[in-house]
Amino acid sequence: MTTGIITANGSDTYTSIAVVGTGGYGELFLKALKQCGYFVKIRAVTRAPEATEAVKLERLKQLRALGIEVLEYADTTADGFSTVFAGIDTVVSAVGVAGLPSQIPMIDGAIAAGVKWFIPSEYGVAHYNSAWMPFKGPLAAKGEVLDYLVGTAKPKGLAYTAIYTGLALDYLDPHGIGLKLSKRRATLVGRGGTLATFTCAADVVQVLVSIVQRPSEMQNRIIRYAGSTNKMCDLIKVVTGGNCGKNVKIVCIDEARAKFCELARQQDMKAFQVYGRLLIEEGLAQINLRREPLDNALFPDIKPESATDTLARLIKLADAGSEMFKGGQIIQRSHTTSSVTDGVGEICKQEPAPATATSKSRA
Numbered sequence: 001m002t003t004g005i006i007t008a009n010g011s012d013t014y015t016s017i018a019v020v021g022t023g024g025y026g027e028l029f030l031k032a033l034k035q036c037g038y039f040v041k042i043r044a045v046t047r048a049p050e051a052t053e054a055v056k057l058e059r060l061k062q063l064r065a066l067g068i069e070v071l072e073y074a075d076t077t078a079d080g081f082s083t084v085f086a087g088i089d090t091v092v093s094a095v096g097v098a099g100l101p102s103q104i105p106m107i108d109g110a111i112a113a114g115v116k117w118f119i120p121s122e123y124g125v126a127h128y129n130s131a132w133m134p135f136k137g138p139l140a141a142k143g144e145v146l147d148y149l150v151g152t153a154k155p156k157g158l159a160y161t162a163i164y165t166g167l168a169l170d171y172l173d174p175h176g177i178g179l180k181l182s183k184r185r186a187t188l189v190g191r192g193g194t195l196a197t198f199t200c201a202a203d204v205v206q207v208l209v210s211i212v213q214r215p216s217e218m219q220n221r222i223i224r225y226a227g228s229t230n231k232m233c234d235l236i237k238v239v240t241g242g243n244c245g246k247n248v249k250i251v252c253i254d255e256a257r258a259k260f261c262e263l264a265r266q267q268d269m270k271a272f273q274v275y276g277r278l279l280i281e282e283g284l285a286q287i288n289l290r291r292e293p294l295d296n297a298l299f300p301d302i303k304p305e306s307a308t309d310t311l312a313r314l315i316k317l318a319d320a321g322s323e324m325f326k327g328g329q330i331i332q333r334s335h336t337t338s339s340v341t342d343g344v345g346e347i348c349k350q351e352p353a354p355a356t357a358t359s360k361s362r363a
Helices: 025-036 054-065 078-084 097-113 140-156 201-212 232-240 253-265 271-281 307-319 337-349
Strands: 016-020 041-047 069-073 090-093 117-119 159-164 185-189 195-198 221-224 228-231 248-251
Touching: 016 025, 025 041, 025 054, 025 201, 041 054, 054 069, 069 078, 078 097, 090 097, 090 201, 097 117, 097 140, 117 201, 140 159, 159 201, 185 232, 185 271, 228 232, 228 307, 232 307, 248 253, 253 271
Parallel strands: 016 041, 016 090, 041 069, 090 117, 117 159, 159 221, 185 248
Antiparallel strands: 195 228
């Protein structure tokens, strides 16, 4: 894990940048972009907060104090986004699950405003379709956004870059994928022998900051960066201290699939936890499942933290009773319970996907 902010040396002249979303990765991106010193203009674009959203209001106050311009929006049409993107070269989206569909009008607004480069909200797993799921998965909107960027926006002059970094154990709640750090216990779906990609949050931020300073090299492509590739059974050994007997609950795959479908139809946000565990067991959390080359060599100054080292760090924090673990969230997000539940609700509105014998990749 690299602790300093990496600044690229090059002749590219994209010096104005906007980040959409100020919670989670959005806040981390904005602070790192300010620290790198490369950009003349840094703008935070965020949904207009309610008077009762004290945490968000304080966050925006802190961003302004850093010299970051903050523009609030209520209009989620292309015209609305065009207004807040005026005078910007690069737009980085860091919206959450509930906001993923809004990226289509966001892209149209970027085109209308003369934006040169759009980076969609990815920073996670690649777009591999599940062979068993009876409807589109929770992250299907990401694939649709990338298709729109490639097929519609790029011909109109808007460049794109999609960034796949796998799972961030210090951004997600490890409990969500079955790792109960404070109790040294785990829940395993299946056998835990498939590979998954992990990159800690700090390294994801470094990758993004490096990319946006190198447009001519990074545009119109997918970037795959892996902090490490691990099996769940190996991570469980770290959590349990090797005591994988009574400290590990094993759930069969069919049972987990049925539970996911039940929770999704009830619009229960716990469906995401089950989905994440199934994603890993099916092998779909490995960002180069189809043997696509990794792009780590493009970032030689980043010294990635492995998933096992991230877990060891988080376990120490859990043992110390860190505030990070209270409420089950590692990084403070702007998501409300209703927004996450709405994201699950979108699953239930989608048409069933045709059954396939194998998973297919959008990328």
